[in-house]
Amino acid sequence: MSVIINDTCITCDACAQNCPVEAIVDDNDNPTGNPRYYVQPEKCVECVGIFDDPQCAAICPSIGCITWDMPFTKEFDAHFLNEEIYKLGTKNGTPRSPAYKEKKFREDILLSKRGVGEKIQVEPQEGEVA
Numbered sequence: 001m002s003v004i005i006n007d008t009c010i011t012c013d014a015c016a017q018n019c020p021v022e023a024i025v026d027d028n029d030n031p032t033g034n035p036r037y038y039v040q041p042e043k044c045v046e047c048v049g050i051f052d053d054p055q056c057a058a059i060c061p062s063i064g065c066i067t068w069d070m071p072f073t074k075e076f077d078a079h080f081l082n083e084e085i086y087k088l089g090t091k092n093g094t095p096r097s098p099a100y101k102e103k104k105f106r107e108d109i110l111l112s113k114r115g116v117g118e119k120i121q122v123e124p125q126e127g128e129v130a
Contacts, residue, residue: 002046002105003054003120004069008062009036015056015066021045024056031087041072041080041103042088042096048104057120064119071114072103079115 005015005024015037016024023043025031030038039056047054057066070076077099080086088095 002069002071002103002109002114003039003044003056003066005037005039005056005066006064006117007034007036008065010062010065011035011037012061013037014059014061018055018059020047020050020055032085039066040089041069041086042101043103044072045104046106048106054120060121063121066120068109068114068118068120070111071105072098073105074098074102 009027011027013026016026021043023040023045025038025040027035027037030036032038051058054066060066070079072080075098077097080088080097081095088097090096091100094100
Protein backbone atom coordinates (compact mmCIF):
# COMPACT_ATOMS: atom_id res chain seq x y z
CA MET A 1 0.00 0.00 0.00
CA SER A 2 1.05 3.48 -0.15
CA VAL A 3 -1.93 5.37 1.16
CA ILE A 4 -3.47 5.28 4.60
CA ILE A 5 -6.72 6.69 5.98
CA ASN A 6 -6.29 8.63 9.22
CA ASP A 7 -8.66 9.40 12.10
CA THR A 8 -10.27 12.37 10.33
CA CYS A 9 -12.27 9.89 8.20
CA ILE A 10 -15.99 10.69 8.29
CA THR A 11 -16.98 7.23 6.94
CA CYS A 12 -18.81 8.71 3.95
CA ASP A 13 -17.98 5.74 1.64
CA ALA A 14 -16.70 7.91 -1.23
CA CYS A 15 -13.20 6.38 -1.17
CA ALA A 16 -14.42 2.78 -1.19
CA GLN A 17 -16.79 3.47 -4.07
CA ASN A 18 -13.97 5.07 -6.09
CA CYS A 19 -11.20 2.51 -5.48
CA PRO A 20 -10.53 0.68 -8.76
CA VAL A 21 -8.89 -2.32 -7.03
CA GLU A 22 -11.38 -2.62 -4.13
CA ALA A 23 -8.61 -2.13 -1.55
CA ILE A 24 -10.77 -0.14 0.90
CA VAL A 25 -13.08 -1.64 3.50
CA ASP A 26 -15.62 0.23 5.60
CA ASP A 27 -15.46 0.99 9.30
CA ASN A 28 -17.47 -2.14 10.16
CA ASP A 29 -14.89 -4.33 8.41
CA ASN A 30 -11.78 -2.43 9.55
CA PRO A 31 -9.54 -5.25 10.85
CA THR A 32 -7.82 -2.88 13.29
CA GLY A 33 -11.12 -2.13 15.02
CA ASN A 34 -10.80 1.61 14.38
CA PRO A 35 -14.04 3.46 13.51
CA ARG A 36 -12.89 4.55 10.06
CA TYR A 37 -12.35 3.11 6.62
CA TYR A 38 -9.19 1.05 6.07
CA VAL A 39 -6.95 0.59 3.05
CA GLN A 40 -5.79 -3.01 2.72
CA PRO A 41 -2.08 -2.52 2.07
CA GLU A 42 -1.68 -5.79 0.25
CA LYS A 43 -4.22 -4.65 -2.37
CA CYS A 44 -3.53 -0.91 -2.86
CA VAL A 45 -1.56 0.11 -5.96
CA GLU A 46 -1.89 3.92 -5.59
CA CYS A 47 -3.82 3.76 -8.88
CA VAL A 48 -0.50 3.29 -10.72
CA GLY A 49 -1.23 2.38 -14.32
CA ILE A 50 -4.93 3.13 -13.81
CA PHE A 51 -5.20 6.86 -12.95
CA ASP A 52 -2.75 9.74 -12.51
CA ASP A 53 -3.56 10.09 -8.79
CA PRO A 54 -5.07 7.89 -6.08
CA GLN A 55 -8.81 8.08 -6.68
CA CYS A 56 -9.66 7.65 -3.00
CA ALA A 57 -7.97 10.95 -2.17
CA ALA A 58 -9.34 12.67 -5.26
CA ILE A 59 -12.93 12.05 -4.13
CA CYS A 60 -12.49 12.34 -0.34
CA PRO A 61 -14.37 15.33 1.13
CA SER A 62 -12.13 15.29 4.25
CA ILE A 63 -9.03 16.95 2.81
CA GLY A 64 -5.98 15.47 4.48
CA CYS A 65 -7.73 12.26 5.55
CA ILE A 66 -5.78 10.13 3.08
CA THR A 67 -2.00 10.36 3.30
CA TRP A 68 1.02 8.73 1.68
CA ASP A 69 2.38 5.62 3.35
CA MET A 70 5.58 3.73 2.62
CA PRO A 71 5.83 1.78 -0.64
CA PHE A 72 4.62 -1.82 -0.31
CA THR A 73 8.07 -3.22 -1.13
CA LYS A 74 10.40 -5.71 0.56
CA GLU A 75 12.49 -2.84 1.89
CA PHE A 76 9.53 -1.85 4.10
CA ASP A 77 8.34 -5.32 5.07
CA ALA A 78 8.82 -4.70 8.81
CA HIS A 79 6.77 -1.49 8.54
CA PHE A 80 3.75 -3.36 7.21
CA LEU A 81 4.12 -6.22 9.70
CA ASN A 82 3.34 -3.76 12.54
CA GLU A 83 0.08 -5.29 13.75
CA GLU A 84 -0.88 -2.18 15.72
CA ILE A 85 -1.42 -0.36 12.42
CA TYR A 86 -1.97 -3.09 9.82
CA LYS A 87 -3.84 -6.36 9.70
CA LEU A 88 -2.60 -8.04 6.56
CA GLY A 89 -4.47 -10.84 4.90
CA THR A 90 -2.83 -14.25 4.98
CA LYS A 91 -2.39 -17.16 2.63
CA ASN A 92 -1.74 -20.56 4.18
CA GLY A 93 -0.87 -18.77 7.43
CA THR A 94 1.71 -16.48 5.79
CA PRO A 95 1.02 -12.72 5.97
CA ARG A 96 0.66 -11.09 2.57
CA SER A 97 3.42 -8.63 3.39
CA PRO A 98 5.71 -7.02 0.82
CA ALA A 99 8.06 -10.01 1.18
CA TYR A 100 5.17 -12.17 -0.05
CA LYS A 101 4.33 -9.89 -3.00
CA GLU A 102 5.41 -6.32 -3.68
CA LYS A 103 2.95 -3.76 -5.11
CA LYS A 104 3.28 -0.92 -7.58
CA PHE A 105 3.71 2.56 -6.15
CA ARG A 106 4.16 6.14 -7.31
CA GLU A 107 7.91 6.50 -7.72
CA ASP A 108 7.59 10.29 -8.08
CA ILE A 109 6.62 10.64 -4.39
CA LEU A 110 9.79 11.05 -2.33
CA LEU A 111 10.37 8.69 0.59
CA SER A 112 10.68 11.77 2.81
CA LYS A 113 7.01 12.48 2.06
CA ARG A 114 5.88 8.95 2.91
CA GLY A 115 4.89 7.50 6.26
CA VAL A 116 4.79 10.92 7.92
CA GLY A 117 1.18 11.90 7.30
CA GLU A 118 1.92 13.82 4.09
CA LYS A 119 -1.40 14.75 2.54
CA ILE A 120 -2.15 13.51 -0.96
CA GLN A 121 -4.85 16.09 -1.47
CA VAL A 122 -4.36 19.63 -0.19
CA GLU A 123 -6.81 22.44 0.39
CA PRO A 124 -6.87 25.08 -2.35
CA GLN A 125 -5.17 28.34 -1.46
CA GLU A 126 -7.26 31.49 -1.29
CA GLY A 127 -8.23 32.52 -4.80
CA GLU A 128 -7.71 29.03 -6.28
CA VAL A 129 -10.60 27.02 -7.64
CA ALA A 130 -10.95 23.53 -6.20
